[in-house]
Amino acid sequence: MKLVTAVIKPHKWEDVREALETFGVTGMTVSEVSGYGRQKGHTEVYRGAEYDIALVPKIRIEIVVDDGDAEDVVGIVVKTAQTGRIGDGKVWVSPVETVVRVRTGDRDSAAL
């Protein structure tokens, strides 16, 4: 199994969720996060004082999938979250050793 983690622009989150659901992903964990990459935040002005706002709000999606689905899921996220402008985000895949469904005790693929 693989853990797919995607950090995307908040306004793309609904598109990504729909596309993943169509593909057959049945669940995910979503958090509101903040951070920065090459986009490097932005500047806001209050009463003439400029503030560099270093952290930009993003949505982080975490999905655990079977090994064979990982590439497809990554492809869907990249395709739907892309605007072509700086700040679109990142997607990465990491190996997962074990998954257990808390309700039943099912393990690994049966628990997804």
Place this chain on the structure above:
Amino acid sequence: MDGYYAFMLVATALVLMMTVPALALFYGGMSRSKSVLNMMMMSYGAFAIAAIVFVLWGWSEGWGGDGAGNADGKILNSPFDMFGLDGVSHINYIYVLFQLTFAAITVALISGAIADRVKMSSWFVFVPIWLTVCYFPIAHNVWAGGWLAQQLAKGSTFAQDYAGGTVVHINAGIAGGILALVIGRRVGFMKDPMRPHNLTLTMIGAGLLWFGWYGFNVGSIVFLPDNLADADLFSAQFQGETGVTFMNTTIATCAAMLGWLLMERILHGKATSLGAASGIVAGLVAITPSCGAVDLYGAIAIGAAAGILCAAAVGLKFKLKLDDSLDVVGVHLVGGLVGTLLIGFLSTSEAPGGIDGLFYGGGLSSLGDQTLAALFTVVWTGVLTTVIALAIKYTIGWRVDEEAEVEGIDFDQHGETAYDLHLSTSSAGASGVLAASTVAPATEGANA
């Protein structure tokens, strides 16, 4: 007379609303989320203290007459002669209350200069001392026929301050600047971002200030002695004058908002909501002394000048490295000076004040009176606020310790935090209403 009395009841309640909650909201929204409650408490607390002080000795020290100033021509009035409103008829209580609300908002205005870092106890000590030493004497000299008013009235004109350009705004502005200087900068000033945490509160506060300001300005009508004796003359002055002050208050504020937004658009590329809220207040400040002195064009000119100059002035604190946190100097001192001094140019005998300024053929007399009244306030309050501020600094001290300031003054000074946005620490999210209500107060206080 009954109509006027009813009007004064409403006007007084409107001015009360300017401090509680309008100013508290205006300032609270501009402060950081970890210090918003403290910021609001400085206004609420100031009102309560000012009210008690005012009825005990403030009225006596400032006005000293039965519902009006005693016009004794002295610099200082006795705080004891009418202690506890001794000698004030019940029918005149409303005039005492009206002035009470002015004293309260003036001292509350100062708190914006020293946001996020001052012990509540030190603020509560400062408020009554400052009112006694700075506010009541200035009010006596400008409004109650004290020394300054009588000196300036010896010429062909007199100093006009309809509702408090000197007494309220220059007074609070200079005091705020001095406190910011003596108390010092916040930890991280000019390094950490200290942007306003909730501008919707600030927009609501500015709107409520504007609304309340009709009580403040329009309610400040003073009747000519002849008109008090004659019902028809009384009505004529009441209706003629309140229309003018209401009108001037409205259009000057609009001009100031637009002036501030224009400055921002030119200097920074965008017109901001904080700029609109600030422009509203700057315009109201500048039209406060002048609403009875100028005509329509004068009001537009004063408003626009206030919006533009105050928008420029708020940037100065970064050059001076003076942490006047919420721009009490930039808005109230500068706006107060703009309104007070422009009367010397734009005052017209067409307006209720009946004095022609420089641009209306009245010569320099009015400008001279206005300048002296402003100078008197700046010097008096400048010197005495410095003494009070230093006395507190070297006795009980002003500041919370650095850790408390960084962690958030709300929790340090009040044991509370304003917002509960995280599910994991929210009593409702974690354990439900029933469980939350049974948690021991100490535990909830620490975790909330």
